[in-house]
Amino acid sequence: RKEVEQDPGPFNVPEGATVAFNCTYSNSASQSFFWYRQDCRKEPKLLMSVYSSGNEDGRFTAQLNRASQYISLLIRDSKLSDSATYLCVVRRGSQGNLIFGKGTKLSVKP
Amino acid sequence: DAGITQSPRHKVTETGTPVTLRCHQTENHRYMYWYRQDPGHGLRLIHYSYGVKDTDKGEVSDGYSVSRSKTEDFLLTLESATSSQTSVYFCAISELGTSGSYEQFFGPGTRLTVL
Numbered sequence A: 001r002k003e004v005e006q007d008p009g010p011f012n013v014p015e016g017a018t019v020a021f022n023c024t025y026s027n028s029a030s031q032s033f034f035w036y037r038q039d040c041r042k043e044p045k046l047l048m049s050v051y052s053s054g055n056e057d058g059r060f061t062a063q064l065n066r067a068s069q070y071i072s073l074l075i076r077d078s079k080l081s082d083s084a085t086y087l088c089v090v091r092r093g094s095q096g097n098l099i100f101g102k103g104t105k106l107s108v109k110p
Numbered sequence B: 001d002a003g004i005t006q007s008p009r010h011k012v013t014e015t016g017t018p019v020t021l022r023c024h025q026t027e028n029h030r031y032m033y034w035y036r037q038d039p040g041h042g043l044r045l046i047h048y049s050y051g052v053k054d055t056d057k058g059e060v061s062d063g064y065s066v067s068r069s070k071t072e073d074f075l076l077t078l079e080s081a082t083s084s085q086t087s088v089y090f091c092a093i094s095e096l097g098t099s100g101s102y103e104q105f106f107g108p109g110t111r112l113t114v115l
Helices: none
Strands: A003-006 A011-014 A019-025 A030-038 A044-050 A053-056 A060-065 A070-075 A084-092 A096-102 A104-109 B003-005 B010-013 B019-025 B032-035 B045-050 B054-057 B065-071 B073-078 B085-094 B101-105 B112-115
Touching: A003 A084, A003 B010, A011 A019, A011 B112, A019 A030, A019 A084, A030 A070, A030 A096, A044 A053, A060 A104, A070 A084, A096 B054, A104 B065, B003 B085, B010 B019, B019 B032, B019 B085, B019 B112, B032 B065, B032 B073, B045 B073, B054 B065, B054 B112
Parallel strands: A011 A104, B010 B112
Antiparallel strands: A003 A019, A019 A070, A030 A044, A030 A084, A053 A060, A060 A070, A084 A096, A084 A104, B003 B019, B019 B073, B032 B045, B032 B085, B045 B054, B065 B073, B085 B101, B085 B112
16 A cells, blocks of 8 residues: 555646545654645645644645544635646654655646 | 755766766755656655765665765765666755744756666
């Protein structure tokens, strides 16, 4: 079993839609959780860290369920500019290396 | 902007030749990382550094070596390049984020093709 698993998509949604991405991780020792976005042929960029209590940043909401080892990302009111690949990432320890999922591709259409 | 640059940005080389990729940062970060990204795989850690002359192996370190003789530069060397090392290579730094946990930020990447 892969350490971090995501639905690869693609998710094709119209502008204004709400879309949810899910991610599961297998190592219960994972301590930190992140969502990154990656545009085609670009570097991954940190979208948001995921807090135990869940957190929101504008149209983006991240949730963590440690008991189920599950992370989610909700995007409301999708924009064309949200089209990208979303990477679920976990880390063991404060400075341990990041473990990346393969990513979920989102395409927002007019 | 985490102040990370990578050079070269693109390189084509032949099997068996040595290749060195450079990562340069301007903000005195202690931790630096080299990842590779391939279709069908998530980013995978090659090597990382936790200070000058302090380095350690990652998940896919075979065929690669690194050096860090000064804080701002982290070099990745392919001693004898093979076609399986054709990939996109990303450098990253780690810094304490507003969340209270360390967050990693990536350079623009180097596209390496080994013929």
